[in-house]
Amino acid sequence: MIETTPKASSTLQFASAPIETILEVSHLRKTYAKKQALQDVTFSLKAGTSFGFLGPNGAGKSTTMKILTGIIKADSGSVKLFGQELTTDADAVSKYIGYVPQEITLYEKLSAYDNLEFFGQTYGVRGKELKQRIQEVLTQTGLLDRAKDEISTFSGGMKRRINIAAALLHRPKLLILDEPTVGIDPQSRNHIFEMIRELNREGVTIIYSTHYMEEVEVLCDEVAIMDQGMIKAMGPLGELLDRYGDNAIYLEVNGLQELPPLEHVTSTRKEGSGWVLETERMNSVMQHLLQLASTHSWDVKQLTVVRPSLEHVFLRVTGTQLRD
């Protein structure tokens, strides 16, 4: 769905004229040599959203993000950021974006502080302001006490946190993170989650790419499911669960070897010591099960409604499991 945006102006004004829709992506296509990475990518984002880009390896997430940040160009289609066409106003727009690429890009032989000083300058932050921002982002990442240490002495997770810090120095309005937790320790991962939540609470719009469902579930309020260079489904997490999640019942009965035939149950599978029954007619199946339990004096251990999961949604939408 494309939403209307305020008229583009040469100066971007956030305080006086809040822009509701900050990103409009229309019909992006991209082919590398013979490989079509993006077939047709269209979506829009409102300010303040925490947006999850969920898809398996090779789905086209990084390609989309690199186009949004102006690193590569699409073959066709358009990107409007903060009301400006990316192709004509890349410099004006890039000031408002922080990008954390998939690969860690830091100078191993420089200290954390010196790395941040270097990246801050490339973003146009200088002097006193830069010094202050370095202190602030190091505090946000929980690595202030390691400021003077060489990056080569940092763990993968700590390097990632510094990489994120580098993208925050110029106070971006939109932070784009490309699979920032791949291969890092749980402590750094939790720290990164907390940072992202805090930034989002402060009003920073987040685009977060991942192939971990649980990250989307805990971090994002909107999700796009991407596969084979296309967005297959998109919307608020709750809506996707309602639209594509299967309604299911979990039943566990002591001593019951086989289920009797049940009307309106579309599929049945064994799980643990019980069964998961999928149905579109939750109430009538529940009633039927309660009747059976009473008539046959079942020793029911569990009879519960199973909440639809993002995993189900992914399977329904793409026809495949999301695999590593």
Ligand SMILES: Nc1ncnc2c1ncn2[C@@H]1O[C@H](COP(=O)(O)OP(=O)(O)OP(=O)(O)O)[C@@H](O)[C@H]1O
């Ligand atoms: N520079 C390149 N040259 C050729 N093919 C590429 C290049 N970059 C990406 N591709 C291919 O384009 C497709 C989309 O890749 P992309 O990196 O955008 O996917 P992704 O969803 O980010 O996956 P990953 O999690 O592995 O990064 C893949 O088939 C990939 O092999």
